[in-house]
Amino acid sequence: MKKLSLAFALCTFSLLLLAQTSLNHENEVLNLNKPDRVEWFRNLGFGMFIHFSFDSQLGVVISHSMAGASDDYLNRYIKELPKTFNPKEFDAHEIATLAKLAGMKYIVFTTKHHSGFCMWDTETTDFNISNTPYRNDLVAEYVEATRNAGLAVGFYFSPEDFNFLYENGLQVRRRFTAPIPNQIMNKYLELNELQMLELMAKYGDIDILFYDGGEGPLVEKCKQVAWELQPDVVVTRGAMQTPEQTLPGVTISDPWEANLTMGTQWAYKPADEDYKSGLRLLEILIETRAKGGNQLLNIGPKPNGEIPETQEDRLREIAAWNFINGEAIDATEPWIIPNEENIWFTWKPKEKCLYAFLTKQPQWPRGERREFVIRSAELSENSKVEVLGQSSELVEYMPDIDATTYFQQKEDGLHISCVRAQRIYNNHKWNNPIVLKITNCKPALIPPVVKTEDAEIIYSKGSSFIQFKGTIIKHDDEEKLTACFQYRPYAGFVEELYSDEWMETTNAAINDSSFVFKLPVQIKNVTYQYRALVKHPKASIFGEIKRIETK
Structure with a gap:
């Protein structure tokens, strides 16, 4: 090992003494992050x-x-x-x-x-x-x-x-x-x-x-x-x-x-x-x-x-x-729910600006109009809806196409009609998510909160089942809700994010805010991921993802 310089050693000695005097209990996690610096970091x-x-x-x-x-x-x-x-x-x-x-x-x-x-x-x-x-x-x-x-x-x-x-x-x-x-x-x-x-x-x-x-x-x-x-x-x-x-x-x-x-x-x-x-x-x-x-x-x-x-x-x-x-991910916060099916959200509360990411829209031809309904947001008189990056004034080489973004608040939600107008690649194909910017809006519901409970393996008459359990912690009206579970084979530590596909059970009865579903075990020694799901008329709410191994 190299010899330390005298100045370096003296500085180190002083610091070590200081550190020894402030050593916390080894079973505690030291966290001296400053709150304002943490907020700065989150905005990055x-x-x-x-x-x-x-x-x-x-x-x-x-x-x-x-x-x-x-x-x-x-x-x-x-x-x-x-x-x-x-x-x-x-x-x-x-x-x-x-x-x-x-x-x-x-x-x-x-x-x-x-x-x-x-x-x-x-x-x-x-x-x-x-x-x-x-x-x-x-x-x-x-x-x-x-x-x-x-x-x-x-x-x-x-x-x-x-x-x-x-x-x-x-x-x-x-x-x-x-x-x-x-x-x-x-x-x-x-x-x-x-x-x-x-x-x-x-x-x-x-x-x-x-x-x-x-x-x-x-x-x-x-x-x-x-x-x-x-x-x-x-x-x-x-x-x-x-x-x-x-x-x-x-x-x-x-x-x-x-x-x-x-x-x-x-x-x-x-x-x-x-x-x-x-x-x-x-x-x-x-x-x-x-x-x-x-x-x-x-x-x-x-x-x-x-x-x-x-x-x-x-x-x-x-x-x-x-x-x-970029503005849709920079210095944003979560919306009242992360997503409605394939539409994901971020939120800037000070500006009352909601961003809606239109994912899973493969092969959206340039110049084609598509319709979307957002049920968790409600417009005000001064609201606007636009497609980020687009002027909504033209589709190049398609003078007969109306590029305007139309929107209307209806009883079942915010209806939006927009066109993919911008030419990004030479072949006119761009399969990456388009983002809607919705200004001056507010939440249209108070979403329920659901907890995924620990599942267990149940044996009955020579068969085995995975018994899923969920609990609705917070809700306005239980009668409006339905509940079920989603599950999939666990792909592995490295491979988990390669796909986001899930299988879904049929609905489970809700009794005193709890619900259970028994899934027959088809293959043994397989690890499954699972999560509880509660469906509100305006949104689907998920619980945390957990894992269980069949035996």
Whole structure:
């Protein structure tokens, strides 16, 4: 390990003393995020995640190939692989520009993943980018470019350090069956504190921190150091919900940030990668914002630093959509319900402005008029409805087509008639969601609230059933409601968001605000996702998504 400079050591010593005096109980989660900064973060809405490290040269899962690996593998991984890492084509300014075009307001970069390899010139370990052919401080380049683009700067940092475990004779793993010996644990804590001190002291104001792994004292120490040095930094993972590769089933009032990959892997995967379509990524972004969350969408640069072509293509498709519709996801809040079937909503309450995302409209020919009914919103005298990006004055090359957006409040809801007029691609096809902007409107109902209860397996006369349960917590008139459940086979941790298709049961009787449905088990040893569903005449309301395994 490198020797620390005297000034660095003295500063560190003082900080460690301060941290020791304010150490919270290890079973508590330290959260010193300032409320005003959290609101600032929530308004950002959309960010870019960058997973990048020296093992991208192999195209393997970042860091995790070390767990369970042989000594020979670990030795070559740690000592040999960094010698060929040279991301000379990493263009931080180009990446930041592309992120901004895509509507992203912040970037989070992996300063250190679980392997322990540092992407900055650190004094704490030789296992860092300065000891590669590249030699430069990639974190410094990223920070400068991101700030210059007017984007918020975020650091991903893993308190877990597989290289430290290996150097100290411990098995490389994420979960230990017995506590790490105190002498080694103290060194472990000190390493993380020193590295966090460097990151907080070397690069100016850091806006966002994402801690991954090392729950308990490791991550708590890191948060203490960060907040002592930079009180305005917003900690996401480690202080708020950060669902990974999934979305919550309901709107969440507290701050949260979903993080997901375009394909199946965080870091670069050169072979057999299965990418989500640009349309699917936009649908996920819309759902995230409709449910009150931020989305952190990942890219994994190639070993030379370039963005893989497919990932860049996805970002540019998102950029085109954002250029037209960005105001509908920027600084918005959830509406009274996230969606009515395939129409999703965001809301700007101060402006009384509702945005309606028209999803699942495949093959909408340019110049064709379609009709929609929104039942959860009610117009006022000064209301207007427009299609974002369109003037509603013409359809190019179609002079006989009326491009006007018509709207009328009727007893059963707000009726809207609009045309897809704008030409986005040469072939006139544009299957991505169109967005309606509805001004000066108000809610048309107080929606019920439904809870998905834990399901159970019931055995009866040689057969087995999944017994779903739901509870209506809040409602105006139970007689107006019907209830059922939706379910689907669980696709897996990585694959869950590739589809949003569900199967639906028949209606279940509502008794004292509760309802139950028994579904015969057709296939054993299958994990299902399920959720309760209550249908109001003006909206369908879902409960949280849960899972159960058949036996």
